Amino acid sequence: MRIINKVCIIATVLLMADIAFANTVWNPQDPNAVVNGYSDWNWTNETQTNWSAGIPVITPPGDPKAVMTGSAIECRVTSMAGCGTFSFGETNPGSVCRIVDGGTLYTQGGDWSTIGYNAPATIIVEEGGELLISGRLGVGWFTAPAGQSNLLVEGGYVKVGAITDGSLQLGTDGAENALHPGHINVTHGGLIEVNGGLNFNNSDGSNINLEFGSIVFSSNQKALLDTRIADGKVKGFGGQTVPTAVYANGKTILTAPDPMNRNPVYKTVLQGNQTLSWTNMAPIPPATDVWVDVWFGTDPNKLGANYTKVVAKGKNATSVTVSAPLVTEPTTYYWQVDSYLVGDPALVVYDANNINIGSVTPFHVTGNMPPSVVIETKPTATWINQPIQLDSTLTDDGNSPVTYLWTASKDGVVLTEPNVVFSPSAMVADPTVTVDYHSGPFTVMVTVDDGFNPPVSSGSVAMDCALNACQATTAVINLDVLHPGDAALDCQLNLSDFAVFARNWLDNYQLTAPVPQ
16 A cells, blocks of 8 residues: 555656656765765755756656766665656666665656666665656666676565556667676565566576565566576576466466475564474485574574574474564564585584575564454345345454455356456455356355465355346245245236136146055
């Protein structure tokens, strides 16, 4: 919701901005603006800024296009910063823009924004940072001098096509230039969402790496990604695992499996005892076993008091249970597995050169209990294309949004559109459900998810869809027994019933002999 609100702000400003301006170039001149080799995008000192024509904004008198030509001064986005488009790496290599926790860089223009236009450049999006591109984004986009352009999503969030449909261009657009590849690295639970497609140059060395991160496209990019995966240009964990591209429900999701299957990582779980589990790396022959140290705590500092060894040289150990109480809401814990791969550490001398130091992986704990939901709607008879209003009651102790997912099934088989339609969607609290054929009995179920706990199902409620209203009246709920005068069985008491009665007048249908039952 936080991101959607920002996108709405951008859309509003887009309608207001209707004037073109010249470029403004990143050019820090004031020594007071630079600290430890970096400066803030929005830094200003009365009339002095880090930009040649003023801080790039999207309304007058600012300039909507931000240009970085290459500088030893890193640009950092620490709050909200916006522009029409940006072009990083115009003439000289070395442009770096870092979006830190609490920072958002957004564009409102429909044209390309680029990381590496005529020279290599880098954007880093750290955890808590956001990069929202209105239209399209190119990484390593043009025929630049030698060097690699990078989009490094280190736990942050990137949206391409935040207002209008956009596409992600990785590598040179059109002409081939093997000296200037584009590189995308998504780590630490980072996410890139692309409201559009992917262009991926096959000839310039461009590549994607995923480590506890994912990329989601709003279109079918599976065939292209499968080809690049087979070519070794899309990798997991630096080549340790093979990523997968899955297309379903109109989206393509690109992820990579963890080579050590660590759990829990980059997720939120309920406070209390947690089982840390992993798969060990392969030992290096002639060794046949693996020994591990496992570190755990609230601060990943091995010299500190809040990061302790919970497994010490455990032979072939693959799990350990730890206490993870809630300290703040949420509380972050870190853990890592260091591996001894060349033999028993009681016999082999290990040092920093032959101990495999594991990655530090976090997870969060919360006191938020799982939500519960009850379907209040009673078993209902309906007929073709006649909607049933569904009613549910949610119980939840948390402040996080709860999502709904309604499903319908018959004889254990899930029914999908157009046979079953939930309106306005299957993801609202109380939709209507409509069946477009004579299904007979079917089942409706709702599942709720608060984002912290496993999704919770409500159970189910039985429904029955008849051919028409009269069949629902007679065959499903048997109201005809209350109306014995309906001789025609058409749910109406009229002259048709009298005609049936008249045709059978004086018929004697009593038994004349015993009849077996």
